[in-house]
Amino acid sequence: xxxxxxxxxxxxxxxxPNRGASxxxxxxxxESWLFDCGEGTQTQFMRSSLKASKITKVFISHLHGDxxxxxxxxxxxxxxxxxxxxxxxxxxxxxxxxxxxxRFLRVALELSxxxxxxxxxxxxxxxxxxxxxxxxxxxxxMTVSGDTLHPQERAGTTVPLDPHTDCYNLIDxxxxxxxxxxxxxxxxxxxxxxxxxxxxxxxxxxxxxxxGVKPGPLYGRLKNGESVTLDSGRVLxxxxxxEPPLKGRKVCVxxxxxxxxxxxxxxxxxxxDVLVHEATLEDGQQEKAVEHGHSTPSMAAAAALACGAQxxxxxxxxxxxxxxxxRRDGDDDVTELKRQAELVLQGSRTEVILAEDFLTLPIxxxxxxxx
Amino acid sequence: xxxxxxxxxxxxxxxxPNRGASxxxxxxxxESWLFDCGEGTQTQFMRSSLKASKITKVFISHLHGDxxxxxxxxxxxxxxxxxxxxxxxxxxxxxxxxxxxxRFLRVALELSxxxxxxxxxxxxxxxxxxxxxxxxxxxxxMTVSGDTLHPQERAGTTVPLDPHTDCYNLIDxxxxxxxxxxxxxxxxxxxxxxxxxxxxxxxxxxxxxxxGVKPGPLYGRLKNGESVTLDSGRVLxxxxxxEPPLKGRKVCVxxxxxxxxxxxxxxxxxxxDVLVHEATLEDGQQEKAVEHGHSTPSMAAAAALACGAQxxxxxxxxxxxxxxxxRRDGDDDVTELKRQAELVLQGSRTEVILAEDFLTLPIxxxxxxxx
Ligand SMILES: [Zn+2]
Ligand SMILES: [Zn+2]
Ligand SMILES: [Zn+2]
Ligand SMILES: [Zn+2]
Numbered sequence: 001x002x003x004x005x006x007x008x009x010x011x012x013x014x015x016x017p018n019r020g021a022s023x024x025x026x027x028x029x030x031e032s033w034l035f036d037c038g039e040g041t042q043t044q045f046m047r048s049s050l051k052a053s054k055i056t057k058v059f060i061s062h063l064h065g066d067x068x069x070x071x072x073x074x075x076x077x078x079x080x081x082x083x084x085x086x087x088x089x090x091x092x093x094x095x096x097x098x099x100x101x102x103r104f105l106r107v108a109l110e111l112s113x114x115x116x117x118x119x120x121x122x123x124x125x126x127x128x129x130x131x132x133x134x135x136x137x138x139x140x141x142m143t144v145s146g147d148t149l150h151p152q153e154r155a156g157t158t159v160p161l162d163p164h165t166d167c168y169n170l171i172d173x174x175x176x177x178x179x180x181x182x183x184x185x186x187x188x189x190x191x192x193x194x195x196x197x198x199x200x201x202x203x204x205x206x207x208x209x210x211x212g213v214k215p216g217p218l219y220g221r222l223k224n225g226e227s228v229t230l231d232s233g234r235v236l237x238x239x240x241x242x243e244p245p246l247k248g249r250k251v252c253v254x255x256x257x258x259x260x261x262x263x264x265x266x267x268x269x270x271x272x273d274v275l276v277h278e279a280t281l282e283d284g285q286q287e288k289a290v291e292h293g294h295s296t297p298s299m300a301a302a303a304a305l306a307c308g309a310q311x312x313x314x315x316x317x318x319x320x321x322x323x324x325x326x327r328r329d330g331d332d333d334v335t336e337l338k339r340q341a342e343l344v345l346q347g348s349r350t351e352v353i354l355a356e357d358f359l360t361l362p363i364x365x366x367x368x369x370x371x
Numbered sequence: 372x373x374x375x376x377x378x379x380x381x382x383x384x385x386x387x388p389n390r391g392a393s394x395x396x397x398x399x400x401x402e403s404w405l406f407d408c409g410e411g412t413q414t415q416f417m418r419s420s421l422k423a424s425k426i427t428k429v430f431i432s433h434l435h436g437d438x439x440x441x442x443x444x445x446x447x448x449x450x451x452x453x454x455x456x457x458x459x460x461x462x463x464x465x466x467x468x469x470x471x472x473x474r475f476l477r478v479a480l481e482l483s484x485x486x487x488x489x490x491x492x493x494x495x496x497x498x499x500x501x502x503x504x505x506x507x508x509x510x511x512x513m514t515v516s517g518d519t520l521h522p523q524e525r526a527g528t529t530v531p532l533d534p535h536t537d538c539y540n541l542i543d544x545x546x547x548x549x550x551x552x553x554x555x556x557x558x559x560x561x562x563x564x565x566x567x568x569x570x571x572x573x574x575x576x577x578x579x580x581x582x583g584v585k586p587g588p589l590y591g592r593l594k595n596g597e598s599v600t601l602d603s604g605r606v607l608x609x610x611x612x613x614e615p616p617l618k619g620r621k622v623c624v625x626x627x628x629x630x631x632x633x634x635x636x637x638x639x640x641x642x643x644d645v646l647v648h649e650a651t652l653e654d655g656q657q658e659k660a661v662e663h664g665h666s667t668p669s670m671a672a673a674a675a676l677a678c679g680a681q682x683x684x685x686x687x688x689x690x691x692x693x694x695x696x697x698r699r700d701g702d703d704d705v706t707e708l709k710r711q712a713e714l715v716l717q718g719s720r721t722e723v724i725l726a727e728d729f730l731t732l733p734i735x736x737x738x739x740x741x742x
Contacts, residue, residue, distance in 0.1 A: 014448040015414050039444040040411045043386050065483045069444045073410040076436050077385040100482045107478045111471045111514075112436045113507055113558045135484075142481055187484045 003028045003363040007355040008044035010315040015040040021066040033057045041070035060097030061255025062189035072108035079116040093120040103145035121156040127188030136187040166264035181264030183257035186293035193268035196248025247366045258290045275309035278316035283340045297337045301344035315355035374399045374734040378726040379415035381686040386411040392437040404428045412441035431468030432626025433560035443479035450487040464491040474516035492527040498559030507558040537635035552635030554628035557664035564639035567619025618737045629661045646680035649687035654711045668708045672715035686726035
């Protein structure tokens with residue numbers, strides 16, 4: 001039930017000894033999901049308390065090198081350090097990202113003669129033309145990867161935009177609904193929202209004991225919402241002994257952008273517990289930021305406000321903003337970025353956090369809906 | 372005239388916080404030549420006193436990820452941090468490596484929409500079938516990259532093996548002769564030898580002064596080896612006032628291998644001042660090392676002995692061998708690898724050095740040939 005986010009790289013453009021290139025991990029129920037994988041992510045994993053071998057899903061927001069170039073090496077190193085269970089079928093790592101990702105990974109793994117002890121599948125999101133200037137679009141020839149899979153590759157899917165929601169439906173299972181949405185950047189970029197399903201409320205066992213109902217099949221029927229007739233003849237409805245359901249948590253991670261595109265982000269991120277957004281440059285440099293397809297703290301705050309997010313986490317800082325602990329006189333002050341976002345969010349309930357490499361942010365279970 | 376080698380990554384298989392993935396820099400005459408470029412090399416540059424922007428040539432020994440995956444990101448970051456001189460034509464970085472390197476780099480740069488402020492050319496070495504087991508050979512389809520160059524790519528060459536020398540002739544200019552030679556590994560791997568040209572001896576100006584010859588055109592003619600007639604009528608030959616020429620230095624860098632292949636390495640590395648060789652595992656694990664296409668210290672020492680190298684530098688250590696400064700009780704002892712190589716080299720004039728990340732090794736000018 002515990003859920004947290006760990007930032008492995010909070011720098012923009014390239015990895016530096018102060019800030020790694022983009023990568024963050026969402027941990028939940030023993031699985032780790034990786035969002036972006038800049039060069040050096042595997043080394044950042046080793047420096048952290050997280051295990052790269054727990055990764056079951058990878059989400060790549062866009063194909064810029066500072067979000068992508070660490071992926072082939074990470075997969076190779078996970079494989080090298082794996083102790084495969086010969087009885088278990090090797091797990092398949094699902095990788096989601098823009099068209100072209102499949103070809104990049106296949107070419108990198110094939111030319112380096114890399115064999116993996118697990119399989120992987122790349123599911124590609126079809127970008128829209130409006131997501132980038134013309135020069136940021138990849139020609140179809142660049143993204144077609146042919147029919148010959150890498151030996152450890154399983155066929156992936158191509159995920160189209162759902163025109164009704166303006167979102168891409170990536171995952172919809174018992175535990176999670178995961179969607180992607182469109183962003184505008186120098187190249188097509190995406191954001192992701194991960195929403196836990198509602199959890200059924202707990203049975204009020206104290207009340208059941210008072211009524212003389214012992215643990216057994218009746219408990220199960222009540223949990224399923226059925227009514228049951230007690231020995232006394234009394235009909236007990238589920239409502240009487242079931243606490244209200246727990247709303248699922250929602251975590252949203254934006255890729256690089258100078259703005260969201262369309263309404264998908266509002267649909268996907270409404271009421272987010274945590275919204276992670278880039279803030280490459282300070283408000284005073286908005287023109288330069290937008291020119292490079294990036295955001296300032298105020299722009300990030302506007303997105304958080306539009307979604308009613310509870311916590312806005314800023315990351316992807318220009319390497320000129322050193323971590324607070326390393327800052328010297330005359331250096332740019334990264335905490336200024338926090339203040340700029342807070343100014344926009346004044347009066348709202350949204351809290352602002354500055355990410356740093358290796359920061360872990362727990363995401364608390366929601367309270368009952370009625371509380 | 373100064374020349375040195377700096378190790379940026381001395382670990383095998385993958386980068387770790389203790390040892391970076393393979394990369395070393397040969398500095399000479401204001402230029403930096405990079406040998407191999409594992410993931411994280413750009414960050415290792417930032418941690419060192421070297422400047423990545425000084426790189427004019429790159430040599431990739433083979434296409435395993437721990438020698439290659441840092442290259443696209445390094446080029447992008449050099450470009451991002453460059454202050455181009457609008458008057459000067461941008462320099463062209465020459466990149467040498469096995470067939471397939473051109474396609475890897477082109478696909479990585481194109482799919483990430485990376486534009487560079489300088490141009491580059493990839494010169495590919497044609498491997499021989501015997502350089503690896505069958506499964507390590509790339510199909511021709513994998514290495515063909517088509518006619519469409521990346522916007523900053525200049526047409527590169529394909530370098531064939533010279534059957535007379537069993538070497539590849541890469542560079543032959545006023546200053547240097549650079550050759551590659553064949554190695555056996557799990558995938559085709561190459562070594563490189565860089566040889567400085569002989570330097571003409573200095574003029575003995577003290578003697579010329581005694582003879583009353585003043586600096587001027589006569590000096591130039593003597594330096595060119597001509598005889599001159601002095602005012603006194605005396606004929607002065609160049610031999611009388613020219614010191615013997617200085618032999619050039621020779622630095623050889625082997626790629627991953629379990630053995631050299633053919634005679635090229637002897638031809639290229641004879642009398643090397645410095646020979647850099649991998650020693651992935653200790654002598655006691657030779658079987659495992661060879662199975663994975665790697666060497667032990669004894670095997671590296673045998674290569675140094677065959678070439679009469681003056682200094683053997685070991686690197687590319689399994690990540691289980693921590694740097695001496697980080698070693699704790701019970702850890703494998705990397706200095707044992709040095710002793711194993713020294714045992715083989717007992718009685719020879721070859722010195723053994725263990726590389727560590729950020730070690731810089733100066734390579735002294737040679738003494739006069741007659742000394
Ligand atoms: Zn970025
Ligand atoms: Zn970007
Ligand atoms: Zn290696
Ligand atoms: Zn190798």
